[in-house]
Amino acid sequence: MPHEEEGLHCLLKRLREQSLQVDFQNQRQMALGMALEPYLAPLTAQYLAPLEEEIELAEWYLFADYFPTDGHPSLVEQIRDNITDHVPEEERVWLDPVRHSYMDVLRITGTDSTTQPHRLDLQSMGDNQEFQVFHPISPEFQQGRVLLTRLIRGSSTTYLPGSPLVLSSAMGNTLLSFTHDLRRHLEFGTGNFALAEWPEFTKQYGYLLIWSLARLRGGAMAVADAQVIYWTETGDPFFYAIAIYAHHAFQVLAEGLEEWKNWEPQGPGHEQASHPSGDSEIRRWVFKAPSAKPTSYALAKITLTPTQLIVEGDSASRLDSLKHQLAATFGFSLHFMGETVIPPPHSPPHVDLLADHYVAPPVTVSAAEEAKMLASFLETVYLEWAEQPCPALDNETPRHVARDPQKRPHIATLINQMEEQDLGLQRTGQRAYDYGILRSHVGL
Structure with missing residues (x-):
C-alpha cells in the first residue's frame, strides 16, 4: 500500500473510533439510521437487509457528510481540532479531501490491468465528470457497469476507498432515475434549487442514493418473486x-x-x-x-x-x-x-x-x-x-x-x-x- 493511501486508512480507523465515543453514540445512531432508513421499516426488514457495501457507504456518510444535531462538531472537525491525541501529518492531509468527498454513481468507461496498480476510468453519471482511479481490478469491474461509491481526491491522485457496490448498466440507470425523483421532490419541497449541482446535492443528501438502491433491490425482488413457478x-x-x-x-x-x-x-x-x-x-x-x-x-x-x-x-x-x-x-x-x-x-x-x-x-x-x-x-x-x-x-x-x-x-x-x-x-x-x-x- 502506498504511504499516502496508508494515511487515509489510518484516518478512517480514527474516524470510526471517534464515532464510537460514548457522548457521540446518539448521533452515530441517527446518522446510520437516516442512511439506512428504508431497511429499518418492520415489513421491509423481514425480507431485505442492507448489503455490506451499503453499510460501508452509510458509515462514510457519518464520517464525511453528517453534521450532528446536538452541537457536536462533525467527526472530521473533531479530529482536526483534537489537542489531546497526536494526529500524524500523513492522516491530517486527508481531512480536507475526506470532508469534500461525496457519494457518486460512476460508470466504468475503461480498465487497464497492465499498469501497477490497475487503472479504472470512471465517469460520474450525475455531472459527467471523468476520473482515473488506481485500484485493483476485480472480474466485476467491466466496462459499462456502474459503481455506487465515494471517491477521495488526494493531492496526487484519486482513491476508491473500500469495496464499491457494482451494478449492471440497467440497474445503474434505474438507481439514478430513482435518485433524480427524490432530488426533484426535495427541490420543490424546500425551494432549494442550489441542489441542481450534483456535488452539492450528493454531499448533503448522498444517503438518498442508498434509499434509491433499497427501492431498486426491493422492486427487483418483487419482480423476481412474481415470476416464481x-x-x-x-x-x-x-x-x-x-x-x-x-x-x-x-x-x-x-x-x-x-x-x-x-x-x-x-x-x-x-x-x-x-x-x-x-x-x-x-x-x-x-x-x-x-x-x-x-x-x-x-x-x-x-x-x-x-x-x-x-x-x-x-x-x-x-x-x-x-x-x-x-x-x-x-x-x-x-x-x-x-x-x-x-x-x-x-x-x-x-x-x-x-x-x-x-x-x-x-x-x-x-x-x-x-x-x-x-x-x-x-x-x-x-x-x-x-x-x-x-x-x-x-x-x-x-x-x-x-x-x-x-x-x-x-x-x-x-x-x-x-x-x-x-x-x-x-x-x-x-x-x-x-x-x-x-x-x-x-x-x-
Missing part, C-alpha cells in the same frame, strides 16, 4: 391461487366452458380409484402454456362439480383474469364463496445486481404444505356456509333447510356430495376438510 413433489404445476363458486347450473356451465378457446378437457383426478361414482359427475379443463411440445405444462385449471366451480391458477393475476372471464360469460349463474392468493412459504429470490434480468428459481411445495394450505382455505370458505344462501338449495340457507324435516335429506345428500368431491381429495387424494363440521353446523 411452484411445483408439486410429483413434478406437476402447483396452483396456489384458488377461487370457489357455488352454482346450480351444471349443464349450462359445462356447455359454456366447452366453448372456451385454448382450454382442454382433462381426465379424472386422484379420487377416481376410491370414489369413482363421485368422479363421474366432475368435469375438468386445463389451460396450458403455449408451446410446440405436447408436454407443455398447465397454467390453470377449472373443475366443475354438480354444486361447485373451482378455479385454480399459477398466480394471483391469472386467477383474477379468469374470474373476470367467468363473470363475463356466466354472470349471476355463479355465487362466489371465497378465494386464496397467498403463495406458499419460500425464501425470497436472490437478485443479482449485475444482471439486467431477474430469473427466480422454481419452488417445490411439499405434500404436507399443500395439505395445510388447502385445509386452511376450505376452513375459511365453509366458516359461514350454513348461514349463506345456497344455489343448490334454491338459495335457501343450509341451516334453514335442515330445520324442515322434508328437506333435511337434501342437505344431507348435498354435504355427502361435497365430501366426495372435496378439493383436497381431487388434488392430493386426501380430504382437506372435515365435513362433520358442516353437519354439526346445520344440526344433522
Whole structure:
C-alpha cells in the first residue's frame, strides 16, 4: 500500500473510533439510521437487509457528510481540532479531501490491468465528470457497469476507498432515475434549487442514493418473486391461487366452458380409484402454456362439480383474469364463496445486481404444505356456509333447510356430495376438510 493511501486508512480507523465515543453514540445512531432508513421499516426488514457495501457507504456518510444535531462538531472537525491525541501529518492531509468527498454513481468507461496498480476510468453519471482511479481490478469491474461509491481526491491522485457496490448498466440507470425523483421532490419541497449541482446535492443528501438502491433491490425482488413457478413433489404445476363458486347450473356451465378457446378437457383426478361414482359427475379443463411440445405444462385449471366451480391458477393475476372471464360469460349463474392468493412459504429470490434480468428459481411445495394450505382455505370458505344462501338449495340457507324435516335429506345428500368431491381429495387424494363440521353446523 502506498504511504499516502496508508494515511487515509489510518484516518478512517480514527474516524470510526471517534464515532464510537460514548457522548457521540446518539448521533452515530441517527446518522446510520437516516442512511439506512428504508431497511429499518418492520415489513421491509423481514425480507431485505442492507448489503455490506451499503453499510460501508452509510458509515462514510457519518464520517464525511453528517453534521450532528446536538452541537457536536462533525467527526472530521473533531479530529482536526483534537489537542489531546497526536494526529500524524500523513492522516491530517486527508481531512480536507475526506470532508469534500461525496457519494457518486460512476460508470466504468475503461480498465487497464497492465499498469501497477490497475487503472479504472470512471465517469460520474450525475455531472459527467471523468476520473482515473488506481485500484485493483476485480472480474466485476467491466466496462459499462456502474459503481455506487465515494471517491477521495488526494493531492496526487484519486482513491476508491473500500469495496464499491457494482451494478449492471440497467440497474445503474434505474438507481439514478430513482435518485433524480427524490432530488426533484426535495427541490420543490424546500425551494432549494442550489441542489441542481450534483456535488452539492450528493454531499448533503448522498444517503438518498442508498434509499434509491433499497427501492431498486426491493422492486427487483418483487419482480423476481412474481415470476416464481411452484411445483408439486410429483413434478406437476402447483396452483396456489384458488377461487370457489357455488352454482346450480351444471349443464349450462359445462356447455359454456366447452366453448372456451385454448382450454382442454382433462381426465379424472386422484379420487377416481376410491370414489369413482363421485368422479363421474366432475368435469375438468386445463389451460396450458403455449408451446410446440405436447408436454407443455398447465397454467390453470377449472373443475366443475354438480354444486361447485373451482378455479385454480399459477398466480394471483391469472386467477383474477379468469374470474373476470367467468363473470363475463356466466354472470349471476355463479355465487362466489371465497378465494386464496397467498403463495406458499419460500425464501425470497436472490437478485443479482449485475444482471439486467431477474430469473427466480422454481419452488417445490411439499405434500404436507399443500395439505395445510388447502385445509386452511376450505376452513375459511365453509366458516359461514350454513348461514349463506345456497344455489343448490334454491338459495335457501343450509341451516334453514335442515330445520324442515322434508328437506333435511337434501342437505344431507348435498354435504355427502361435497365430501366426495372435496378439493383436497381431487388434488392430493386426501380430504382437506372435515365435513362433520358442516353437519354439526346445520344440526344433522
